Amino acid sequence: MGMLYNHLADQLQTLIHEGVYREGERLPGVRVLSRQFGVSVSTILQAHQTLEGRGYLEARERSGYFVRLPRLDTPEPKMELTRAEPMPATAREMALELCSDERTRSVPLAAAIPHPDFLPVRQIQQATLWAARHGTEVLDYAFPGKAEFRRQIAQRMNGLGCLCTADDVLTTNGAQEAMILGLRSVTSPGDIVAIESPCFPGILQALEVVGLQVIEIPSHPTDGLSLEGLQLALEQWPVKACLVVTNHSNPLGAKLSDERKQALVTMLNAAGVPLIDDDIYGDLYFGDHRPRPAKAFDRSGNVIYCSSFSKTISPGLRLGWMLPGRYFPQAKQQKYFSNLATASLPQLAVSRFLEQGGYERYLRVARQQYRDAVERMRVAVGHAFPEGTAVSRPQGGFVLWVQLPVNVSGTQLYRKALEEGINIAPGRMFSISDKYENYLRLNAANPWTERVEFAIRRLGTLASEMLKGS
Amino acid sequence: MGMLYNHLADQLQTLIHEGVYREGERLPGVRVLSRQFGVSVSTILQAHQTLEGRGYLEARERSGYFVRLPRLDTPEPKMELTRAEPMPATAREMALELCSDERTRSVPLAAAIPHPDFLPVRQIQQATLWAARHGTEVLDYAFPGKAEFRRQIAQRMNGLGCLCTADDVLTTNGAQEAMILGLRSVTSPGDIVAIESPCFPGILQALEVVGLQVIEIPSHPTDGLSLEGLQLALEQWPVKACLVVTNHSNPLGAKLSDERKQALVTMLNAAGVPLIDDDIYGDLYFGDHRPRPAKAFDRSGNVIYCSSFSKTISPGLRLGWMLPGRYFPQAKQQKYFSNLATASLPQLAVSRFLEQGGYERYLRVARQQYRDAVERMRVAVGHAFPEGTAVSRPQGGFVLWVQLPVNVSGTQLYRKALEEGINIAPGRMFSISDKYENYLRLNAANPWTERVEFAIRRLGTLASEMLKGS
Numbered sequence: 001m002g003m004l005y006n007h008l009a010d011q012l013q014t015l016i017h018e019g020v021y022r023e024g025e026r027l028p029g030v031r032v033l034s035r036q037f038g039v040s041v042s043t044i045l046q047a048h049q050t051l052e053g054r055g056y057l058e059a060r061e062r063s064g065y066f067v068r069l070p071r072l073d074t075p076e077p078k079m080e081l082t083r084a085e086p087m088p089a090t091a092r093e094m095a096l097e098l099c100s101d102e103r104t105r106s107v108p109l110a111a112a113i114p115h116p117d118f119l120p121v122r123q124i125q126q127a128t129l130w131a132a133r134h135g136t137e138v139l140d141y142a143f144p145g146k147a148e149f150r151r152q153i154a155q156r157m158n159g160l161g162c163l164c165t166a167d168d169v170l171t172t173n174g175a176q177e178a179m180i181l182g183l184r185s186v187t188s189p190g191d192i193v194a195i196e197s198p199c200f201p202g203i204l205q206a207l208e209v210v211g212l213q214v215i216e217i218p219s220h221p222t223d224g225l226s227l228e229g230l231q232l233a234l235e236q237w238p239v240k241a242c243l244v245v246t247n248h249s250n251p252l253g254a255k256l257s258d259e260r261k262q263a264l265v266t267m268l269n270a271a272g273v274p275l276i277d278d279d280i281y282g283d284l285y286f287g288d289h290r291p292r293p294a295k296a297f298d299r300s301g302n303v304i305y306c307s308s309f310s311k312t313i314s315p316g317l318r319l320g321w322m323l324p325g326r327y328f329p330q331a332k333q334q335k336y337f338s339n340l341a342t343a344s345l346p347q348l349a350v351s352r353f354l355e356q357g358g359y360e361r362y363l364r365v366a367r368q369q370y371r372d373a374v375e376r377m378r379v380a381v382g383h384a385f386p387e388g389t390a391v392s393r394p395q396g397g398f399v400l401w402v403q404l405p406v407n408v409s410g411t412q413l414y415r416k417a418l419e420e421g422i423n424i425a426p427g428r429m430f431s432i433s434d435k436y437e438n439y440l441r442l443n444a445a446n447p448w449t450e451r452v453e454f455a456i457r458r459l460g461t462l463a464s465e466m467l468k469g470s
Numbered sequence: 471m472g473m474l475y476n477h478l479a480d481q482l483q484t485l486i487h488e489g490v491y492r493e494g495e496r497l498p499g500v501r502v503l504s505r506q507f508g509v510s511v512s513t514i515l516q517a518h519q520t521l522e523g524r525g526y527l528e529a530r531e532r533s534g535y536f537v538r539l540p541r542l543d544t545p546e547p548k549m550e551l552t553r554a555e556p557m558p559a560t561a562r563e564m565a566l567e568l569c570s571d572e573r574t575r576s577v578p579l580a581a582a583i584p585h586p587d588f589l590p591v592r593q594i595q596q597a598t599l600w601a602a603r604h605g606t607e608v609l610d611y612a613f614p615g616k617a618e619f620r621r622q623i624a625q626r627m628n629g630l631g632c633l634c635t636a637d638d639v640l641t642t643n644g645a646q647e648a649m650i651l652g653l654r655s656v657t658s659p660g661d662i663v664a665i666e667s668p669c670f671p672g673i674l675q676a677l678e679v680v681g682l683q684v685i686e687i688p689s690h691p692t693d694g695l696s697l698e699g700l701q702l703a704l705e706q707w708p709v710k711a712c713l714v715v716t717n718h719s720n721p722l723g724a725k726l727s728d729e730r731k732q733a734l735v736t737m738l739n740a741a742g743v744p745l746i747d748d749d750i751y752g753d754l755y756f757g758d759h760r761p762r763p764a765k766a767f768d769r770s771g772n773v774i775y776c777s778s779f780s781k782t783i784s785p786g787l788r789l790g791w792m793l794p795g796r797y798f799p800q801a802k803q804q805k806y807f808s809n810l811a812t813a814s815l816p817q818l819a820v821s822r823f824l825e826q827g828g829y830e831r832y833l834r835v836a837r838q839q840y841r842d843a844v845e846r847m848r849v850a851v852g853h854a855f856p857e858g859t860a861v862s863r864p865q866g867g868f869v870l871w872v873q874l875p876v877n878v879s880g881t882q883l884y885r886k887a888l889e890e891g892i893n894i895a896p897g898r899m900f901s902i903s904d905k906y907e908n909y910l911r912l913n914a915a916n917p918w919t920e921r922v923e924f925a926i927r928r929l930g931t932l933a934s935e936m937l938k939g940s
Contacts (some may be wrong), residue, residue, distance in 0.1 A: 091807065117608040122607060128602035129816065132595055136586040139594060139784035172537055173809040181807065189659055189681060205807035211659060211681075314609035316814035337561065337675035338650065339643040343813045344786035345598065 005046035006368055008037060009054070012189030013049060015285055016056055016067055027057065027065040046134050053372055053448065055257045055379030074382035075390045077252075077403040080435060081224070082216040086237055087432050089214045094274050107446075107455040108397060110423040111123045112200075112250055112399050113315050114445035120362040120371055124313055125355055131348035140346045145171030145321070149347035152354040153321050160282075161296030162323060164303065170322050170331055171342045175280045178306035178322040179206045181338070182276045183241060187212055187305070191240040194233050194273075198401070198430035198439070200250040201277070202370045203243060203362035208435040215239065221392050221401070224254035227263055233413075234271045241274050246294045248281035251401040251430055251441040253394020255291055265297040279307045281397040283363055286371045291396075301326030309348065309350060311397075312363065317346040380453065384460025386467050398445040405437065407470035408463050410440040422455045471831040475516035476838055478507060479524070482517060486526055488536055497527065497535045502889070524916065525849030544852035545860045547873040549696070550905060552686040556662045556707055557902050559677030559684045577925040578915075580893040582670075582720055583785050584915035588839055590832040594783055594823055601818035608815045614642030614802050615791070619817035622824040623791050629751075631766030632775065632793060634789055640716075640792050640801055641812045644785075645750045648776035648792040649676045651808070653711060655774070655800035656744045658684055661710040664703050664743075666695045668871070668900035668909070670720040673713060673748070684902055685709065691862050691871070694724035697733055704741045711744050716764045718751035721900055721911040722869040723864020725761055735767040741939050742798065749777045751867040753833055756841045761866075771796030779820060781867075782836065787816040840915065841870045847914040850923065856932025856937045873908060877940035878933050880910040886932050892925045 015021055028036070030044045037044070048065050051057040055070030066184040108115070131138055157164050172178040179202075186194065189211035194202060196217035207214055215237055217229040225244050233239060244264070246256045257265065261299035268275045277294040285291055295305040304327055308320030319342065335341075353359055377400055381391050388405035404410060414426035427439025446452050472874070500514045507514070518535050523525040525540030578585075580728045601608055620636040627634050642648040649672075656805065657663065659681035665673060667686035677684055683709055687699040695714050701710060710745035714734070738745045747764040751797055755761055765775040774797055778790030789812065805811075823829055847870055851861050858875035874880060884896035897909025916922050 014738055055549050113611060116609060119606075119609060121606050124557050125602055128597060130597035136589075138598065139586060139589060139786045141583060141785040170498055171814075177809040184679075205918050209654075209804070209807045210750075242688060310611075315611035316609045317810075318809065318811060318813040334679070337679045339647040339788065340787075341788060343643075343788040345819075349815075436811075450883065453582075462774050 003368060005043045006050060007357075008039060008043060011028060011037075012051055013054070013056055015070070021067045023067055025067050026063065027067060029064060029317060036269055037078050041381070048062070050372060052126045053128055053304045053376045055376070055383070070382060074378070076221050076393050077219045077390045077401060077439070079218050082218050082229070082433070082435070084215070084233065084236070085109075086213040086215045089204055091102065091201055091205040091208050092430055103109060106418070106421040106423040107448070107451055108423055109442045109452075109455060110425045111310070112443050112445075114311060114398065114402065115447060117447050118445050120312050120353075120358065123362060124349060125359045127352040127358070128345070128349040131345055134348060136426070137281040138345045138348055141341055141346065142171070142345055143341040144335060145169060145342065146297070146344055146347035146351065148355075150349040152351050153431040157305070157323060161292050162298075168323050168328065170324060170328070170335060171310070171347055172320040172322055172335065173318045173339070173342050174310050174320040175278060175306045175308035176202050176206060176320075178308070179203065179243065179278060180209055181241070181331045181334045182304040182306060182322060182324060182327070183207065183212065184208045184334045185324060186328040187240045188205070188275045192237050192238050194230055194242040196244055196249065198251055198427070198436055198459065200245060201425075201429045203277040203283060204432060216431060216433065219249065219252055219254055221252050222254055224249060224252070224256040224260065225264070225290065227260060227267065230264070231267060232265070234273065239271075239273050241276055242268055243276040243278065244294070245278045245281065247291045248284065248394060248396030250397060251392070251393050251399050251425075253397050253399065253401065255395050258292060261292065261294045262297045265303060266369055267292055269300055269302050275303045277303050277305045279305060280311055283312050283399065284367060284370050285396040286466045287365065287395060291397050295323060298325060304331070312366065313350060313353070317350065318343075319346045332452070373448065374398055374400065374444045376448055377442060377456065380456045381460070384457045386460070386464040388467070390446070390464070398443065400438050400442045400444055402442060404440065404463055405467050406438055408438055408466045410436070410438055411460055412466060417459055420458065424459065424460060473838060474509060475513045476520060477787050478509060478513060478517040479490070479520040481507075482521055483511075483524070483526055486539070491537045493537055493539045495537045496533065497537060497861040499534060499564055508759075520842060525846070525853070540638040540849040540852060546691045546863050547860045547871060547909070549688050549690045550667070550686050552667045552699070552903070552905070554685070554703065556683040556685045557651045557680050559674055560902055561671055561675040561678050563679045576888070577921055578889040578893055579912045579922075579925060580895045581917070582781070582915075584781060584868065587917050587919060588836060588915050589784050589869060590828065593828045593832060594819060597822040597826070597828070598815070600822050601815055604818060608818055610814055611811055612641070612814045612817060615639060615809040615812065616804060616814055616817035616821065617753050618821040618825075622821050626824070627765075627775070627793060630760065631762050633791055636800065638793050640794060640798070641807070641817060642778070642790040642792055642805065643788045643812050644780055644790040645748060645776045645778035646672050646776070646790075647808075649673065649713065649746060649748060650679055651744045651801045652774040652776060652792060652797070653677065653680045653682065653713070654804045655794060655797040657710045661705050664700055664709045664712040666714055666719065668721055668897070668906055671899045672716060673900060679841060686901060686903065689719065689722055689724055690887060691722050692724055692725040692865075693730065695734070697730060697737065700734070701737060704737070704743065709741075709743055711746060713748065714748040714764070715748045715751065717749055717761045718754060718864060718866030720751065720867065721862070721869055721895075723862050723867050723871065725865050725867065726764070728762060731762065731764045732767045735764055735773060739770055739772050746771045747773050747775045749775060753782055754837060754840055754868065755866040756837065757865060761844055765793060768795060773891045774801070776869075782833065783823070783874070787820065788813075788924070789816045790885060806931055828885060839907065843916070843918065844868055844914045846872065846918055848911060849928065850926045850929070851912070855928045856930070856934040858937070859933070868913065870912045870914055872912060874908050874910065874933055876908055878908055878936045880906070880908055883910060883929065883932055883938060886930055890928065892928060894929065
C-alpha cells in the first residue's frame with residue numbers, strides 16, 4: 001500500500017538510480033512532473049521532500065531540486081563469528097545509564113524508544129478517556145489478563161497465522177517480562193540458552209535476572225540467526241531454550257524468512273528445546289506484508305510467543321502479552337507469583353483502540369514514518385562517518401547497527417559523545433563476550449531536527465578523529 | 471477521629487459491656503437517646519445499625535432494639551511454635567485457584583482483595599480522566615518512576631517518620647514486586663531468609679520465585695514476630711534477610727509496637743541483615759494513630775520499605791513503591807532488568823488523587839468500614855462455628871485468622887466449601903511446613919449481604935459436622 005507521494009518518491013528514486021536523472025542535474029519543475037505523473041502539485045512536493053530526506057535531492061533556493069547520490073555504497077556489516085562456549089549472562093552496566101532521563105538531557109540516539117511524534121498520542125488518549133469512564137472495571141484486578149484485551153490479541157494473533165483463543169493469551173508488563181516468564185517456565189538457573197549475536201541488551205538483562213548461561217549464535221545482518229550455528233550448538237551443549245527476535249531484530253534489523261522460521265521451529269522441536277519468539281518489531285515492517293512470527297509455524301505448542309505495544313503505541317503503557325503454548329500453566333503461575341497481574345487500565349484503553357480499528361490505521365502511517373526516518377539517518381551516517389564504516393539496511397524497526405573502522409572504539413565514541421550531550425549505544429552492550437567493540441547502535445525514531453542532524457555529523461567527525469589518531 | 475455515630479456506638483458498646491444495659495433488655499427509644507447524648511436522631515439510628523452489625527443489638531419489628539451479647543469470649547488463636555530449620559520456599563498450588571475468577575463464581579472469602587464497594591471508585595475515576603488528558607505524559611516511559619508520583623510518596627513517607635526525598639522512591643508493580651526486587655537486591659538463590667509464621671502466601675511465592683530458603687519465626691497473634699525467636703535464628707543460621715509485615719500482618723492482623731520495631735531494626739542492623747518491611751496494611755489501622763513503619767526507626771539505610779495501593783485504592787492499578795534505603799542502586803537495576811518501568815497512567819492518576827487530598831478523606835471512611843466489616847464477620851464466626859474455635863482480633867487490615875478445633879481440617883473445609891460456591895483460604899497455605907492444618911483465613915472486605923452471612927453460617931455448620939465426624 002503506502003502513500004501516493006511515497007510511491008512516487010520510490011519511482012523517482014529508481015529513475016535516479018537508473019541514470020535517467022544524473023547527479024547534479026536539476027529535476028523538472030513541479031508542474032511538469034505533476035502533468036507527467038498525473039498527480040497533484042502538492043503530492044510532487046511531498047515526494048520531493050521525502051527524497052530530500054533520503055538524501056537523493058538537494059533544494060537550492062529559487063532554483064528547484066537537484067539530484068545527488070547518497071553514499072549508497074555504504075556497505076552493510078558482515079556476519080561476525082562468535083565464541084562457541086556458554087558463559088553466564090551479564091548485562092553491561094551502561095544499559096542503565098542509557099535510560100536515565102536521557103530524553104531531556106541529551107540527543108536520544110541510544111535507547112530504542114520512539115519519540116512521541118511517532119506514536120498515536122491523541123488516539124490512545126481518547127481510548128484512555130473511554131476506559132477511565134468504565135467505572136469499577138478499570139480498578140478490577142485482572143489475572144491472567146483483561147478478557148477483552150486477551151480477545152483482541154487473540155484476533156490479531158489469528159490474523160498472523162497463530163491459531164489461538166483468548167485463553168491462550170497472558171497479559172504481561174511489556175515484552176521484557178514476557179521473555180522472563182517464558183525463560184522461567186522452561187529453564188532453571190544455570191541452564192544454557194541459545195541467543196543470537198549481536199543481541200538486544202534487554203535479552204541479556206532478562207537472562208541475567210533468571211541466572212542463566214548463554215551460548216551466542218552468529219546472526220546474519222539480513223537473514224538473521226545462523227541455523228547452522230544453532231544446530232552445532234544444540235549438538236554440543238545441553239541447550240534448554242532458544243530466544244530469537246525473528247522479525248527485524250535489534251540491533252541488526254535482520255528478518256528470518258518463512259522457510260528459515262519453519263526450519264528453526266522444526267529443528268528446535270526435534271531437539272525438544274522450546275523457542276522463545278520475540279516479535280516486538282513485527283508490526284513495523286517496511287515491505288508489503290506483515291512477516292509471520294515463528295509461532296505461526298508451531299504445531300506442537302513448543303513456541304513461546306512474546307510481544308508488546310512499547311514500540312508502536314507507547315512504552316509508558318508497559319503493556320505486552322505472550323502465547324506460552326504448552327507452557328501456559330507454568331507461565332501463568334510465574335506471572336502470578338511475580339506480580340499477580342498487569343494493570344487493568346492500559347489493557348482496557350488498548351482494547352478499545354484495537355477494537356475501533358485505530359491501531360491498523362495508525363500503523364499504516366507509522367511504518368512509512370519509521371522507514372523514512374531509518375533511511376534518512378542511514379544516508380546521513382553514510383555521509384558523515386569515515387571510510388570503512390558499514391551500516392545495516394533494516395527491513396523494519398527503527399534502529400541502525402553501525403560498524404566503525406576496525407580501530408575505532410564504539411565505547412570511546414560513546415563516552416566522548418556523551419560529554420557533548422549525544423547519547424548512543426556502544427556495541428559492547430550487545431554481547432556477553434568482548435565483541436562489537438567497533439560497533440554502535442543508533443535509534444532513528446526521532447524527528448529529523450537540526451539537533452539530530454548535527455549530532456550525526458558530530459559523531460562522524462569524532463569517529464574520523466579517532467581513526468586518524470589510531 | 472472517626473465518625474460521630476461510631477463514637478456513639480463505641481460508648482453504647484462500653485455501656486453494654488459494663489452491664490448498664492443487659493442482654494435481652496430493650497434499649498431506650500431513639501428520641502430519649504438523642505436527648506441524652508445531645509446528637510440527632512439519625513446519628514442514633516446509625517449507631518444502632520453499627521451495633522447491630524457488630525452483633526450487640528437485635529432489631530425487633532415495632533419493638534425497637536434489644537441488647538444481645540455476641541460471643542465475645544471467642545478466644546484469639548495462640549502463638550504456634552515453628553520448626554527451627556530452613557527449608558526451600560514453596561508456595562501451595564492452591565494460591566492460584568483462589569484468584570481465578572473467584573468473584574463472579576463464588577463467595578469471595580479467600581483472597582485478601584477488597585470488594586469495589588470499599589474502594590474510592592468514583593474518585594480514582596476522576597483522577598484517571600484528569601491523567602488521561604495529560605497528553606504525552608501518560609505515554610512517556612517512566613524509569614525509575616513518574617517524578618510527581620515519587621514526590622507525593624516521599625511526602626507521605628516523611629509524614630510517617632521516614633526521612634527521604636523523591637530520589638529514594640522506586641515505583642513498582644505492587645508490593646509483591648517490591649518484595650521480590652528487595653529480596654533480589656540482598657540475596658542470592660539458596661540463601662536463607664527469616665519470615666514470620668503464619669505468613670502471607672504471596673511472600674512464600676516471592677521467595678520461591680527468587681529461589682530462597684526460609685526459616686519460619688513464630689508470630690504472636692497480637693504482638694507480631696517473636697524477637698526472641700528471630701534472635702535464635704540469627705545466631706544459628708546464616709540468615710541473609712528478614713521479611714516482616716510489621717503493621718496488621720496477614721493473616722494474623724498482628725502489629726509490632728514502636729518499641730518492638732525499634733528493637734527489630736537494631737537487632738538486624740547489628741547482625742548485618744537487611745530488613746524488608748512490608749507495610750501494605752499500615753493505612754488501614756483501627757486505632758487512633760497511623761502506626762509507624764519499621765523504616766521510621768532506620769538510621770543506617772538497612773531497611774527496605776515496601777508498600778502499595780492495592781488494599782486501599784485498587785488492586786487493578788498494580789501500583790506499589792519501595793524505599794530500598796542503601797540498596798537503592800541494586801533495586802533500581804533489578805527493576806530495570808525485570809520490566810524496565812511501571813505503567814505511567816496509574817502513577818499519574820494516583821498522584822493527582824494524593825495531591826488533591828482525596829486519599830486521606832477516603833481513608834477516614836474506609837478505616838471505619840473495614841473495622842465494622844471485620845467486627846461483624848468476627849461476631850458471625852463466633853456465633854456460627856463450633857465450640858473450640860478461636861478468631862483473631864486484628865487491629866487493622868481486613869482479614870480474620872480462624873483456628874478450628876484441633877481435629878477439624880481447614881483443607882477439607884476449603885474443599886467442601888468450594889463445592890458449595892464458598893471460597894476460603896485454608897491454613898496450610900500460610901506455611902512451608904505442614905502447619906496450620908486446622909486454620910483458615912477469611913476476607914472480611916465484602917458488603918455484608920445475605921449471601922455472605924449465609925456462607926459464614928454454612929462454614930460453621932460444615933466445621934461442626936466435621937468435628938462430630940472426627
